Amino acid sequence: MASGFDQQVYAVVARIPAGQLATYGQxxxxxxxxxCARQVGWALRRxxxxxxxxxxxxxxxxxxxxxxxxxxxxxxxxRELLLAEGIPVDAEGRLPLRAHRWVAEVLPAGR
DNA sequence: AGAATGACGCTGA
DNA sequence: TTCAGCGCCATTC
Numbered sequence: 001m002a003s004g005f006d007q008q009v010y011a012v013v014a015r016i017p018a019g020q021l022a023t024y025g026q027x028x029x030x031x032x033x034x035x036c037a038r039q040v041g042w043a044l045r046r047x048x049x050x051x052x053x054x055x056x057x058x059x060x061x062x063x064x065x066x067x068x069x070x071x072x073x074x075x076x077x078x079r080e081l082l083l084a085e086g087i088p089v090d091a092e093g094r095l096p097l098r099a100h101r102w103v104a105e106v107l108p109a110g111r
Numbered sequence: 112a113g114a115a116t117g118a119c120g121c122t123g124a
Numbered sequence: 125t126t127c128a129g130c131g132c133c134a135t136t137c
Contacts, residue, residue, distance in 0.1 A: 115136085115137080116137095117136100
């Protein structure tokens, strides 16, 4: 069952604009759970597919898709979805995170 | 209740 | 830049 934590994660992920990326740690921090980046990963793991949440826009701070056998290949699906968003993903799962970094618009008039 | 695991992050080598 | 180790914290056995 999706716990409140999971709902918060989905809510934040849903705020990520198309073509932009966010990290697990960033999501965790936005929901007030700094240091719980792993829990964010679990929330996405429990996320059934297909889902209305753009989970594919969430990657690790290393700027690479977390390729893990526990995902039953959903990691490669994420790569396909990112390519569809216009984000070039390397065969090793690496992507231009710095160029597509999503910045939560909660700051006063950026810049 | 205790120990092990995990879609992570950071620092050091 | 890549690899290894340690730390955080909730979930699972």
